[in-house]
Amino acid sequence: MGEPGGLEALDPFADPSNPAEPAQKVLIEIEGGLAESVCAEPAIRAYKASHFRQVEVTVCSRCCDLFRNHPSVANFTAEGDTTLAGEFDVCFTLTGFVQAQCQGIHPVDWYAKQLEVGLPDRAPWLCLDSFDYVRMQRFDIEKLGHPRIAIAGSSDCPDGQWTQEKWNALGGMLEEKLHASVIQLSGQNDQPMEKGLNLIDRLSPREAATVLSCCDLLICMDNGYLDLAAAVQTPYLVLLHHPDPWVRLHREGGYFVQEQDRHAEEISVESVMEEILRFCRSQPKEK
Numbered sequence: 001m002g003e004p005g006g007l008e009a010l011d012p013f014a015d016p017s018n019p020a021e022p023a024q025k026v027l028i029e030i031e032g033g034l035a036e037s038v039c040a041e042p043a044i045r046a047y048k049a050s051h052f053r054q055v056e057v058t059v060c061s062r063c064c065d066l067f068r069n070h071p072s073v074a075n076f077t078a079e080g081d082t083t084l085a086g087e088f089d090v091c092f093t094l095t096g097f098v099q100a101q102c103q104g105i106h107p108v109d110w111y112a113k114q115l116e117v118g119l120p121d122r123a124p125w126l127c128l129d130s131f132d133y134v135r136m137q138r139f140d141i142e143k144l145g146h147p148r149i150a151i152a153g154s155s156d157c158p159d160g161q162w163t164q165e166k167w168n169a170l171g172g173m174l175e176e177k178l179h180a181s182v183i184q185l186s187g188q189n190d191q192p193m194e195k196g197l198n199l200i201d202r203l204s205p206r207e208a209a210t211v212l213s214c215c216d217l218l219i220c221m222d223n224g225y226l227d228l229a230a231a232v233q234t235p236y237l238v239l240l241h242h243p244d245p246w247v248r249l250h251r252e253g254g255y256f257v258q259e260q261d262r263h264a265e266e267i268s269v270e271s272v273m274e275e276i277l278r279f280c281r282s283q284p285k286e287k
Contacts, residue, residue, distance in 0.1 A: 023053060027088040028115075029060040032096040034205055034224025035156065036107070037063040038231050040094055041070075041124045043111035048072035050117055058088070063205040069127040097156075106247050123252050124231040132210040139199065139211070144181035147216040147280065149174055150229075151193065154186040155221035161188050161265050162221065162239065169269045170219070171195035177273070178280065183215060185225055217279065219272070221264060222248065230254065237275055239264045255279060 028047075030040045040061075048057055049072070056074045059067045064076040085091050092115060100110035112119045141148070151171070155161050164187075171193045174180040182196025185208055192198040203211065208225070212218060213232040220226050221239050229236040230250035237255045241264045242248055245256050257275050259267050 023056040024089040026055045026057050026090045029093045033062050035227045036096040037061045037066055038124045038227035039107040040111040042108050042119055042122055043115045045072045046117040046119055047115045065204055065206040066126055069129055126209050126231045128210055136210050141214050147178055147180045149180045150183045150185055150212055150215040150218045152186045152220035152223055152225035153188050154223055156223045164188055164191050166269050168194045173273050239267050
């Protein structure tokens with residue numbers, strides 16, 4: 001698919017106002033999964049804005065349905081089609097989180113660096129529509145009371161797993177102390193919690209985004225659901241072990257629990273519940 005930075009340079013003399021000049025076809029392949037696809041979105045949006053009519057962008061990603069209806073993306077396709085590169089004028093292959101960590105920068109900034117663009121807006125964004133919400137009606141989420149709290153217990157880090165006992169204990173506390181409606185999106189080894197609505201393995205990435213947009217808070221480990229929550233402006237609380245949390249998290253709506261010198265798996269249920277209660281107290285009361 002080519003090296004980051006593209007195989008060919010765009011024509012600097014192209015006139016974007018001249019319809020006779022066809023747009024260059026650009027393929028942007030995103031390596032990785034959910035977190036990578038969401039974090040690449042601001043850079044893709046900035047790339048399209050900087051070239052406007054000069055380019056027609058196709059995104060190739062394992063989570064390609066996230067880019068449906070996106071105004072910066074003309075087409076999207078699932079990864080794995082090695083014949084695609086020959087159909088495009090410019091090809092980018094965007095490498096992911098490992099390289100960003102090596103450079104000590106946020107993944108959003110790493111993707112912008114690979115596409116050689118500035119970022120007027122660093123927050124990821126998804127374009128959900130009424131059709132997405134119609135599809136969610138089969139789960140009756142609109143009938144659930146508030147607060148609606150989503151849980152994504154899987155972790156992308158080997159030292160970041162909470163035990164199933166801790167998740168079950170937290171689910172019980174959420175119902176007892178907050179009378180919360182718990183919605184589980186992912187779990188440790190895909191095991192469901194004892195409490196709440198189990199949606200593990202029942203949602204596409206786009207459907208998960210729609211569910212999160214209907215929730216008041218996401219509680220998660222270090223995984224792509226935190227990025228998805230940021231993209232739909234749902235606050236999230238992450239159980240984290242990181243020397244600089246903001247090199248991983250998105251500042252808008254992001255909260256974290258991190259106990260000094262402890263891995264995420266060692267964080268207590270009581271510490272997490274305390275942060276959840278603090279978050280709830282900070283929210284404006286409904287009239």
